[in-house]
Amino acid sequence: MIIAVASGKGGTGKTTVVTNLAWLLKSEGVTLLDCDVEEPNSALFLRPKWEESNSFRQFVPEVDLEKCTYCGQCSQLCQFGAIITVKENILVFPELCHSCLGCKRICPVDAIGDGERELGTVSVGRAGAIRFVQGELRIGEAQAPPLIREVKLRGIVPARKNVVLIDSPPGTSCPVIEAVKGSDLVVLVTEPTPFGLHDLKLAVEMVRTLKLRCGLVINRSTIGDRKVWSYCQEENIPILLEIADDRRIAEVYSRGELVVEALPEYRKAFRHLYQQILTLTKRN
Amino acid sequence: MKEIVILSGKGGTGKTTLTASLAALWKNKVTADCDVDAADLHLILRPEIKQRTDFYGGKEAVIDLEKCTQCGQCQEVCVFDAIDADFVVSEINCEGCGACYYFCPAEAISLIDRHSGEWYLSETRFGPLVHARLGIAEENSGKLVSLVKGQAKMLAEQRHLETILVDGSPGIGCPVISSLAGADLVLVVTEPTISAKHDMERIFSLAKHFGVPAAAVVNKYDLNENLTEEVESLCHREGVELLGRISYDPVVTEAMVQGKAIVEYTDGTVAQEVRNILGNLQAAL
Ligand code: SF4
Ligand code: SF4
Ligand code: SF4
Ligand code: SF4
Numbered sequence: 001m002i003i004a005v006a007s008g009k010g011g012t013g014k015t016t017v018v019t020n021l022a023w024l025l026k027s028e029g030v031t032l033l034d035c036d037v038e039e040p041n042s043a044l045f046l047r048p049k050w051e052e053s054n055s056f057r058q059f060v061p062e063v064d065l066e067k068c069t070y071c072g073q074c075s076q077l078c079q080f081g082a083i084i085t086v087k088e089n090i091l092v093f094p095e096l097c098h099s100c101l102g103c104k105r106i107c108p109v110d111a112i113g114d115g116e117r118e119l120g121t122v123s124v125g126r127a128g129a130i131r132f133v134q135g136e137l138r139i140g141e142a143q144a145p146p147l148i149r150e151v152k153l154r155g156i157v158p159a160r161k162n163v164v165l166i167d168s169p170p171g172t173s174c175p176v177i178e179a180v181k182g183s184d185l186v187v188l189v190t191e192p193t194p195f196g197l198h199d200l201k202l203a204v205e206m207v208r209t210l211k212l213r214c215g216l217v218i219n220r221s222t223i224g225d226r227k228v229w230s231y232c233q234e235e236n237i238p239i240l241l242e243i244a245d246d247r248r249i250a251e252v253y254s255r256g257e258l259v260v261e262a263l264p265e266y267r268k269a270f271r272h273l274y275q276q277i278l279t280l281t282k283r284n
Numbered sequence: 285m286k287e288i289v290i291l292s293g294k295g296g297t298g299k300t301t302l303t304a305s306l307a308a309l310w311k312n313k314v315t316a317d318c319d320v321d322a323a324d325l326h327l328i329l330r331p332e333i334k335q336r337t338d339f340y341g342g343k344e345a346v347i348d349l350e351k352c353t354q355c356g357q358c359q360e361v362c363v364f365d366a367i368d369a370d371f372v373v374s375e376i377n378c379e380g381c382g383a384c385y386y387f388c389p390a391e392a393i394s395l396i397d398r399h400s401g402e403w404y405l406s407e408t409r410f411g412p413l414v415h416a417r418l419g420i421a422e423e424n425s426g427k428l429v430s431l432v433k434g435q436a437k438m439l440a441e442q443r444h445l446e447t448i449l450v451d452g453s454p455g456i457g458c459p460v461i462s463s464l465a466g467a468d469l470v471l472v473v474t475e476p477t478i479s480a481k482h483d484m485e486r487i488f489s490l491a492k493h494f495g496v497p498a499a500a501v502v503n504k505y506d507l508n509e510n511l512t513e514e515v516e517s518l519c520h521r522e523g524v525e526l527l528g529r530i531s532y533d534p535v536v537t538e539a540m541v542q543g544k545a546i547v548e549y550t551d552g553t554v555a556q557e558v559r560n561i562l563g564n565l566q567a568a569l
Contacts, residue, residue, distance in 0.1 A: 009324070038456045039293055039455055079342065100383050101361070102386065142461050170295045170454050171322050172322065174425075195540060209420050253479075
């Protein structure tokens with residue numbers, strides 16, 4: 001079972017939900033994938049011991065100037081302006097390349113070889129019984145999706161019937177799509193404020209575009225207004241859990257601790273959340 | 285003309301709330317919302333849209349099934365797995381790289397411009413606003429950010445405005461990198477949590493990478509004062525100027541629910557803190 005935890009707006013408690021759920025499920029063979037590769041934070045709470053950490057690289061063209069005839073076919077094909085031919089000169093802009101291999105395939109004289117650019121690192125480890133895979137985007141690198149794809153490839157072992165939890169990036173554009181794709185349920189986390197509701201609507205639209213199912217966690221449910229609840233009713237979105245505003249949770253979070261450890265009275269709530277998730281995914 | 289980009293790394297630290305108040309107080313500026321993926325600033329600024337323009341960010345492949353001979357070439361060259369068994373292109377997977385188009389022997393594939401969102405020129409009670417909306421599941425947020433910034437700059441020149449105030453995206457990827465290009469200062473809004481501190485360090489490295497000086501504000505500082513001090517000494521070590529602290533106060537959410545900037549809604553402590561930050565920010569420029 002693959003559960004992606006996402007939110008339109010950042011900072012609503014996505015990482016709190018993922019890490020606390022993982023802790024609760026640790027005896028069930030859970031894997032946590034931190035796909036928020038721009039700002040991976042789950043490890044700050046679960047403090048895994050890393051077993052390996054590898055740089056993730058992707059193809060960029062490397063032109064052999066001895067062979068190149070400056071015919072310009074590669075530049076014509078490339079839609080991203082990543083390889084430019086001007087007269088007797090050819091320039092590659094690795095940071096613009098999407099690694100589609102088109103230039104290499106089309107080159108009539110085989111002048112393009114395999115260069116590479118580092119997108120970031122993928123680390124694999126364990127936090128007690130929790131298997132942990134994390135991607136970390138290199139500073140200055142713009143493209144998160146291929147790295148997210150790699151984290152999922154490493155982390156999701158198809159044969160295994162365990163629970164996979166995905167910490168997704170915020171927003172609704174390509175990095176989030178890559179993270180939530182293929183999951184059995186998307187748990188959206190929101191706050192009942194105008195910003196929270198506005199971004200929740202976008203996230204729901206995203207989930208529906210992908211034809212996935214979602215449920216909602218309303219965090220800090222006692223702040224703001226009641227509009228999130230009426231929206232959920234109109235749109236038929238199941239509310240899986242409400243967590244009241246509690247300064248102690250914010251303080252526990254600020255120190256990088258788990259709510260279920262520091263405030264054991266919340267274990268019941270997260271267990272309830274997992275039950276709700278199970279019920280929803282079984283209703284297939 | 286000066287351009288200030290407000291970033292946070294981690295989402296939800298109060299970036300947009302602070303931007304809205306700075307927009308309310310600052311004269312002679314253009315505001316640009318470059319959080320094109322989940323734009324929220326308009327909920328406070330309540331813009332009156334004057335001009336709406338479509339945004340075509342990239343290409344997408346379309347297969348004409350009448351012409352297609354089902355040879356399978358396109359599926360072989362597409363490294364993004366975007367062409368299914370029935371030779372239909374998945375809009376979500378297609379990156380518009382053009383490889384299939386060039387290799388189809390039957391000329392059955394066309395590359396069309398992809399409608400990826402829209403952008404707006406608006407007026408608000410705090411002056412002009414340039415903002416945008418990236419379509420759901422779209423790419424090219426970086427291009428849209430550059431476009432919004434370019435428009436804001438043009439507007440500032442036309443109207444002889446001295447400052448561009450840019451609300452950025454969370455993270456450090458494509459839209460954030462685009463929002464940094466050509467900026468004079470990055471204002472990082474952080475909070476005293478270990479995640480926000482971690483993310484702030486990544487933003488500082490990014491700013492350094494692109495040669496943009498950074499300043500910082502600690503929001504909700506009283507949530508964990510020890511950590512606030514740690515965050516602040518980290519800023520000192522990094523040579524990042526601290527422009528102030530903001531208290532943890534429910535009035536911030538109340539103002540948001542009313543669709544108002546904090547400084548419009550109250551004259552209390554938080555509003556005073558924001559005014560000081562503006563003063564320090566203007567001095568830093
Ligand atoms: S297609 Fe090959 S030969 Fe032609 S310009 Fe490109 S690299 Fe050179
Ligand atoms: S691999 Fe694709 S994106 Fe990269 S340079 Fe070649 S054609 Fe352009
Ligand atoms: S390459 Fe062209 S003809 Fe061949 S399957 Fe694809 S679309 Fe059809
Ligand atoms: S344009 Fe590129 S990504 Fe899109 S279907 Fe063709 S080969 Fe695949």
